[in-house]
Amino acid sequence: MLSPFLKALEQKYDQMVETRRYLHQYPELSFKEYQTAAYIRSFYEKLGIKVRANVGGNGLVAFIEGGKPGKTVALRADFDALPIQDEKEVPYKSTVPGVMHACGHDGHTSILLALAETFHEMREHLHGNIVLIHQHAEEYAPGGAKSMIEDGCLEGVDVIFGTHLWATEPTGVIQYRVGPIMAAADRFEITIKGSGGHGAQPHKTKDSIVIASQLVMNLQQIVSRRVNPIDSAVVTVGSFVAENAFNVIADSAQLVGTVRTFNEEVRDQIEHEIERIVKGTCLTADVDYEYVYTHGYPAVVNHKEETELLISVAQNIDDVTKIEETEPHMGGEDFAYYLQHAKGAFFFTGAKASDVKKPYPHHHPRFDFDEKAMLIAAKVLCSAALTYLENNKRVDQEITADH
Numbered sequence: 001m002l003s004p005f006l007k008a009l010e011q012k013y014d015q016m017v018e019t020r021r022y023l024h025q026y027p028e029l030s031f032k033e034y035q036t037a038a039y040i041r042s043f044y045e046k047l048g049i050k051v052r053a054n055v056g057g058n059g060l061v062a063f064i065e066g067g068k069p070g071k072t073v074a075l076r077a078d079f080d081a082l083p084i085q086d087e088k089e090v091p092y093k094s095t096v097p098g099v100m101h102a103c104g105h106d107g108h109t110s111i112l113l114a115l116a117e118t119f120h121e122m123r124e125h126l127h128g129n130i131v132l133i134h135q136h137a138e139e140y141a142p143g144g145a146k147s148m149i150e151d152g153c154l155e156g157v158d159v160i161f162g163t164h165l166w167a168t169e170p171t172g173v174i175q176y177r178v179g180p181i182m183a184a185a186d187r188f189e190i191t192i193k194g195s196g197g198h199g200a201q202p203h204k205t206k207d208s209i210v211i212a213s214q215l216v217m218n219l220q221q222i223v224s225r226r227v228n229p230i231d232s233a234v235v236t237v238g239s240f241v242a243e244n245a246f247n248v249i250a251d252s253a254q255l256v257g258t259v260r261t262f263n264e265e266v267r268d269q270i271e272h273e274i275e276r277i278v279k280g281t282c283l284t285a286d287v288d289y290e291y292v293y294t295h296g297y298p299a300v301v302n303h304k305e306e307t308e309l310l311i312s313v314a315q316n317i318d319d320v321t322k323i324e325e326t327e328p329h330m331g332g333e334d335f336a337y338y339l340q341h342a343k344g345a346f347f348f349t350g351a352k353a354s355d356v357k358k359p360y361p362h363h364h365p366r367f368d369f370d371e372k373a374m375l376i377a378a379k380v381l382c383s384a385a386l387t388y389l390e391n392n393k394r395v396d397q398e399i400t401a402d403h
Contacts, residue, residue: 002316002383004125005118009378012114016374019113021092023106027081027099030140033058036079036109040134043113049120056147058136064119066126071392073385074131074153074160075115076338077108078138087365102367104165104351109134111163111378118382127393130385131157135334141187141296143334149341158392159306160344161384162335163377165351167359167369172321173350174314174380177328178307181346182300183234183260184267185332186293190215190278193288196244196251205249209242211285212253216240218281219257222273227266234260234330235270260330262299300336300346306388307345313383319376322350345384349377 028036037058044051044062051062082102086094094100112132119130133153137144154160169175192215194208216237227233235257242253259274261267271293282289314320326348335346351373352359360366 002386005122005382005386006379008118008121009114009375009382012117013375016110016114016378017371020106020110020371020374023079023109024092024101025095027094027096027101027106029083029099030080030137030144031057033080033136037134037136040079040109040113044116047117047120049116055153056149056151057144059144059148059151059153060134061148061153062116062132062134064116064123064126064130064132066128066130066389067124068127068393070126070128070389071158072129072131072156073388074133074157074338074342074344075112075381075385076133076135076160076162076335077112078105078135078144079109080105080137080139080144082139082363084363084365088368090368100365102364103139103362104167104369105138107165107351107369107371107374108163111374111381115378115382126389128389133160138334141185141294143297143337145334145337149337154338154341157342159388160338160342161306161310161381162338162344162346163349163381164333164346165369165373165377166348167351167367168361169348169350170321170352171350171354171370171373172319172376174320174323175326175348175350176302176307176311176323176345177326178302178304180262180299180301180328181326182333182336183232183262183328183330184264184299184336185296186259186267186271187296188257188259188274188294189290189292190255191290192253192282193290194251194253194285195287196249199247199249202249206285206287208250208253208287211281211287212240212242212255215255215278215281218277219274222270222277226273227269231263231266232261232328232330233266233270234258235274260332262328264298297332297334298336298340300333301339302345303339303343306343309387310345310347310380310384313387314380317376317379317383319372319379347380349373349380
């Protein structure tokens with residue numbers, strides 16, 4: 001029964017491209033995706049598909065009831081953009097100054113809408129139900145997944161699948177991983193409260209810049225000397241601010257950075273190690289400090305059985321040229337929250353065009369992806385959903401026969 005669904009998706013490829021390019025021209029930032037949400041809602045209402053808007057914010061959830069009873073599969077796509085100026089010279093370039101889809105969320109949304117229409121058209125053949133989760137605000141913590149879950153988007157859901165178009169890998173490649181595939185992404189802010197003064201009289205000051213510089217170096221010892229080498233972790237200071245005139249020693253200096261981990265114990269360890277080092281450094285320099293550690297998204301941890309299902313169905317997709325286990329990625333994704341509440345799997349769909357030697361990375365002003373990857377992703381998600389429903393249908397029949 002997979003073939004008719006996949007053929008239907010192939011017939012919608014041009015529609016996918018058109019939808020993606022429209023969304024690319026009219027991007028909206030996290031938590032401000034009002035017009036995008038209205039566009040998605042209108043799409044479902046025109047088809048007569050049941051849809052609930054304003055789920056946990058700007059999120060939407062559509063529901064397709066199959067013609068036969070069974071389990072419920074959820075598929076998720078995000079639809080927010082980034083505060084980046086689009087520098088591509090293409091007909092579908094962003095029309096919104098300083099805002100662009102630089103991570104493929106426009107493609108994710110287009111994929112999910114095409115899947116929804118296909119499932120709706122062939123709903124009488126479904127042995128179960130399909131839930132389409134359109135999530136707002138993936139790019140900016142606290143993100144949209146958590147609030148959507150709290151608002152009931154996973155109620156009745158047995159399993160969930162999601163993908164990310166990955167423009168740095170060739171089109172046709174599917175990357176998977178059992179267990180942690182993306183890292184927990186946290187943020188820390190440290191403010192050194194020194195005592196400023198004239199640059200010619202440093203002995204009368206408590207130089208916040210020197211102290212903060214020592215702190216940057218001291219923090220590098222956490223991963224290299226405090227974390228077990230078997231565990232992966234990153235501590236990065238991304239911002240160092242202490243603005244002043246050239247001949248003035250700054251009163252204060254601020255460090256802002258990120259921590260990436262896969263293990264919750266390591267995550268907690270680093271949070272406390274940072275404060276211990278800050279406290280010790282500032283005690284030595286006789287200055288005060290402020291330290292704020294903010295937990296971002298947890299690690300994305302795939303479930304074994306559902307990941308193996310993805311691998312098995314991807315092998316039957318003609319457009320898939322390679323299936324490979326990927327190393328864990330240090331990037332963060334709030335799909336993690338869904339996997340804490342339901343079994344499922346998240347995977348990467350290669351989207352680098354064959355004629356591109358060195359693609360621009362995600363979050364780059366010239367980011368783009370091979371639109372053919374949308375069809376591949378749609379086919380894999382469709383096959384995973386249908387196979388899961390079919391497998392569980394057979395289990396239910398066997399149980400009935402035994403009794």
